[in-house]
Amino acid sequence: MGAARDPIEIGLVVYPGVQQAAVLGLTDLFQLANRLAADRSLDALRLRVSHWQWQEASQTVIRSFDSEPGPDNGPAMVILPPTLGDPIARETAAPYADWLRARHAAGATLGSVCAGAFVLAEAGLLSGRAATTHWAYRDALAIRFPDIALDTDRLVIDDGDIITAGGYMAWTDLGLKLVDRVLGPTVMMDTARFMLVDPPGREQRIYSPFAPRLNHGDEAILKVQHWLQARGARDVTLATMAEHAALEERTFLRRFRNATGLKPTEYCQHLRVGKAREMLEATTRSIDQIAWDVGYDDPGSFRKIFARITGLAPGDYRRRFGAERAAVAGAAS
Incomplete structure (x- = not known):
C-alpha cells in the first residue's frame, strides 16, 4: 500500500x-x-x-x-x-x-x-x-x-x-x-x-420549450409575433410578414432579428416545432401527419429541422416524452 x-x-x-x-x-x-x-x-x-x-x-x-x-x-x-x-x-x-x-x-x-x-x-x-x-x-x-x-x-x-x-x-x-x-x-x-x-x-x-422574446418594445414586430402565433406560422413568407408589420422587407428583417434574436425563418421553425412537440407528447398521430399539420409538405425536411432544434428525432422524442410512454409507466408502477 x-x-x-x-x-x-x-x-x-x-x-x-x-x-x-x-x-x-x-x-x-x-x-x-x-x-x-x-x-x-x-x-x-x-x-x-x-x-x-x-x-x-x-x-x-x-x-x-x-x-x-x-x-x-x-x-x-x-x-x-x-x-x-x-x-x-x-x-x-x-x-x-x-x-x-x-x-x-x-x-x-x-x-x-x-x-x-x-x-x-x-x-x-x-x-x-x-x-x-x-x-x-x-x-x-x-x-x-x-x-x-x-x-x-x-x-x-x-x-x-x-x-x-x-x-x-x-x-x-x-x-x-x-x-x-x-x-x-x-x-x-x-x-x-x-x-x-x-x-x-x-x-x-x-427539455426547453420555445419561449419567444416578447418584451423587446418593438410594437410592429410584436404585432407580427402575435399574428404568427395565432396561425401557427403556417403559409407565411417574408413579404407577408413585412406587410403585416407595415415595414420594408430589409427594415423588417433587421428589426425582427434585433427584437427576437432570430431570423424570421428560424422563428417560424421554432414555432412549428413547438407545436409538433405538443402533438408528439399528447397524440398518437403519425409523424408524417404531424409534419403536415404544422406546415411542412415534406416530412423529411420536418424531421431534419425537428432534430436540429431539439436534438432528438421526432420518433425518439415521442418515445421519451409521449403520453403513451407515461401511461405504460403508470400502469407498471
Whole structure:
C-alpha cells in the first residue's frame, strides 16, 4: 500500500438564496464517489468537500463545513450551485467576486449550475468565455452580460478551467463530470449507476420549450409575433410578414432579428416545432401527419429541422416524452 495522498478539495459556495438541496446533493454525490472509489482500491484518491460562505465579522469568505479537515490550501475546484429564486443581484454577489477571482488565479477550476452562472459572471470570470445556464435565464444573462458566448442548447459546457451546467438538476451532471476528472470514468459510471442518473452528455434543448422574446418594445414586430402565433406560422413568407408589420422587407428583417434574436425563418421553425412537440407528447398521430399539420409538405425536411432544434428525432422524442410512454409507466408502477 502506497503513502496516502492528500484529498482534492471541492468547495461549494453557499451564497444568499442558494438551493440547499443542491448543496447537500453535491456533498452526498462526492462522498458516495469516495466510497465507491475506495471499494475498488484502498489507495484511491479522495474528494474533500467543503462549504464556503461570506462572514460579515471577518469580511471574507470562510469555510463553514469540511468533510475532511486538513491543510488550509483552499479548494482546487469551486462550484456555484443553483438558486430557485431570481438571479443574484450585483451587490449581493460582490463579496464573493474577489475570492472567486483569487481562487481562479491560484489555479482552481470553477463551475456553476443554473443561475449560479450569474455569480461567476459578476466576478468577470465568464467574459469572452463559452457558458450555459438554465434556458429560462438565457435572456437575462445575455442582456446583463452580453460578452458571454452563451449556448443554452448545451446542458454542460466544459471550457477547461471553467465548467457551466444549465438545468436546475444539472448539478448531477457537473458533479459527475468532476468525479470523472479527478477519480476517473470508472468511478464516475459507478456513481451514476448507484444514483440511477444518466452520465454527463445530455443536451438542454431536449427539455426547453420555445419561449419567444416578447418584451423587446418593438410594437410592429410584436404585432407580427402575435399574428404568427395565432396561425401557427403556417403559409407565411417574408413579404407577408413585412406587410403585416407595415415595414420594408430589409427594415423588417433587421428589426425582427434585433427584437427576437432570430431570423424570421428560424422563428417560424421554432414555432412549428413547438407545436409538433405538443402533438408528439399528447397524440398518437403519425409523424408524417404531424409534419403536415404544422406546415411542412415534406416530412423529411420536418424531421431534419425537428432534430436540429431539439436534438432528438421526432420518433425518439415521442418515445421519451409521449403520453403513451407515461401511461405504460403508470400502469407498471
